[in-house]
Amino acid sequence: MHTAKAGAGQGEQPARADQHEHSPEIVAPRTSGDRPLRTVGSSRRRCESCGQLMADPPTGLIERWHWDEAASDVVAAARGRGDSIALIMIDLDRFKDVNDSYGHLAGDAVLRGVADVIRDCTREGDLACRYGGSAGDEFLVLLPASELDAALAVAERIRAGITGMSVTAKVTRELSATIEGQTASIGVATYSLGDLVELDLEDLMLDADVSLRAAKRHGRDRICVANMDVSGNRASGSQAGRRLTTWSRFRRLRSV
Template sequence: MPTHRRCDSCGQVLEDRPTGLIERWHWDEIAADEIARARGHGLSIALIMLDLDRFKDVNDNYGHLAGDAILRGVADVIRQTTRPVDLACRYGGSAGDEFMVLLPDAELPAALAVAERIRAGISDMSVTAKVTRDLSATIEGQTASIGVATYCLGDLAELDLEDLMLDADVSLRAAKRHGRDRICVANVDVTGEQATTGRADRRLASWSRFRRLRSV
């Protein structure tokens, strides 16, 4: 199993300062290497992409320092619910409230289990943060919409990291459209045998314009 790569020049994993996760552009390099490794060894690979629901409301109601505390809390949830070999980053620049987790050697059932642990962990968060110099607030009830995409060897023969990200993003947008605080899966036939591998309480099945999507 791989471990986190380190910067060739400094010998360190490059981190996103607010969250301690892998810095986004460094993550791109590592993730591309993992796609190549999966292709070379005939392994499946999965990507989880998540977006915090109505995160702007946190910044507007409690302030940007409280928003930073939420981001750190989400990063902690991701660290607690993933393996050391999984690659997590914050996506979307310095103000981004989107995250990605690449899961080496993971098929759909395993990826769904991780995604559900992340979703539940974020929903259960209780974050205390200062909103003024004299006042603190406890923020609860944050949720996340999650898109999942998985590739096996046959897919990887033709597809790359950008394709995987596009599929996960399509799934994420579907989760947003269909009510938030849920997981959608790309590239899975809702009438196929694979569709039975998710949670028994799946709440909807829908079509996107380009991919079949299943909400879990």
């Protein structure tokens, strides 16, 4: 739920969003998984090969198509080293209401606020982008060398940071509004060494996306996870068999 208070000038006090009655549900073990907080690396340079901006306006995060290339390299490197890797997929809940109620410039201000939260909650070397093109309100964060507990800790910090945002933006030339109460649904997918033998970035994105949809179905403002640890299920001998195991787990998520 979004709340806002419009004012003709500075000094207006922001309206407070209603407090959540319960903490968001994490469909996974709850562990601290603490890690140092540094900024996500990004660049405003243009790509030498295609001429596109390397950073996404208005967020300043890595431009999506360059993220795809860099993230594929990170997954390949993790496979070579035998590292675990995690992907966080974030979707702003009812973000269309912000654009419809306060205008698209206010929506851009909220997107910038979310990007700042992501930068504050991640390490140097983590890869973040806005997903879905110029109109997208989804974000991807790839976490190299990350186990499930560490990825969940980062996802929870991001979720809490978005909920705690207070964004002031112009809604007309004379009036501004302070927007609060934005929430996000988050899907998390992790791969271990056994998974990385056959699976790639596209598989990781698909599993994170299914987790995100589960978070939406469970009521938004929460985190769901796909833990692709099926290394003990080698009898199937195929990627299709592993995917069937994964979908079975997601079907069980619906009853949580």
